[in-house]
Amino acid sequence: MEPPVTTAEPAVTVVEISDPTAASAGIELIDQDVMQLRSMPLRARRVIVRLESAAVVFHSTNLRVRTRTSVRKGLLAYVTFGPQAKGTVNGLPVRPGLMLAAEPEAEARFVVDAGWESITFLLPPQDISAHLTARQRESEFRLPHGVETLQANADDIRRLFGWGKRLVDTAVRQPALFNERKAQRVAARVELLETLLATLRVANDFEPDRSDRTRQAHSLIVKIAEDYALSHTDDHLYVSDLCRVAAVSERTLEYAFKEVMGLTPMTYLVRLRLHRVRQALLAATQGSTTVSAEALNWGFWHFGEFSRAYKECFGELPSDTLRRKPGEVQR
Numbered sequence: 001m002e003p004p005v006t007t008a009e010p011a012v013t014v015v016e017i018s019d020p021t022a023a024s025a026g027i028e029l030i031d032q033d034v035m036q037l038r039s040m041p042l043r044a045r046r047v048i049v050r051l052e053s054a055a056v057v058f059h060s061t062n063l064r065v066r067t068r069t070s071v072r073k074g075l076l077a078y079v080t081f082g083p084q085a086k087g088t089v090n091g092l093p094v095r096p097g098l099m100l101a102a103e104p105e106a107e108a109r110f111v112v113d114a115g116w117e118s119i120t121f122l123l124p125p126q127d128i129s130a131h132l133t134a135r136q137r138e139s140e141f142r143l144p145h146g147v148e149t150l151q152a153n154a155d156d157i158r159r160l161f162g163w164g165k166r167l168v169d170t171a172v173r174q175p176a177l178f179n180e181r182k183a184q185r186v187a188a189r190v191e192l193l194e195t196l197l198a199t200l201r202v203a204n205d206f207e208p209d210r211s212d213r214t215r216q217a218h219s220l221i222v223k224i225a226e227d228y229a230l231s232h233t234d235d236h237l238y239v240s241d242l243c244r245v246a247a248v249s250e251r252t253l254e255y256a257f258k259e260v261m262g263l264t265p266m267t268y269l270v271r272l273r274l275h276r277v278r279q280a281l282l283a284a285t286q287g288s289t290t291v292s293a294e295a296l297n298w299g300f301w302h303f304g305e306f307s308r309a310y311k312e313c314f315g316e317l318p319s320d321t322l323r324r325k326p327g328e329v330q331r
Contacts (some may be wrong), residue, residue: 151205229272
């Protein structure tokens, strides 16, 4: 596996995100699909500190958003949450003492509220194995299967998050400390491994209670409906279609969407398709497409209603988005 740090990337990058459809641009470590759940200006931030074969990633947002995030091949992810963070991961409420472990390419579905902060530690599994083997502790390490929730003493998890946040804050204030000094990156990587391994040693699998399992089941219903909608963009979907594919009643479907997303099923799916249209318009080159063509591609046939919904969601008309030059920021 090629290390995350390359000559093409500085060790420290800070990205201010105002467009949810561009949230995954310019990051080689994770895939991230973001949808804002409120029609207000988005102000999110991502800071990446690359430490040779490892990396630390900070995320924050000012709005309630839904993200579907997966780690690129060859990297494990361990995720910790800020003390004020509120939201769910695959339907499970975030709370003190919890952290995530994810295998390469596993997807986690986050729904997070304003004020969210998280720190993700990314590193190849062989780095962890090598350190534990040298200490004759290799039997302690188990690769996560999919996305797993771990539980430890809240102070231990808070300490791990705090270490990552201090690293990120230092990198933002003094990027040259990491951009220009390999010795500093190597030292920070060693400290990352030591701090992470100390936390993992006292962490156990989290056992959800009945309420947690219900919320996880509702999150899965939403995922099934969302996946179906994205794979049937040419169809004019009805609630009955979503009930059928998710094998639930209309009442259960409605409750699941309102509990997980805070929106009705059809309102949520319309917003999802609006985000997809925006992605297509932003990616288009001059003369390669039209607003009406992209609207039809994603199931919008009433162009007047589509334009109104688009402007309500993103604060501009779709024609304004299409006219914008690549990389130009919305005003």
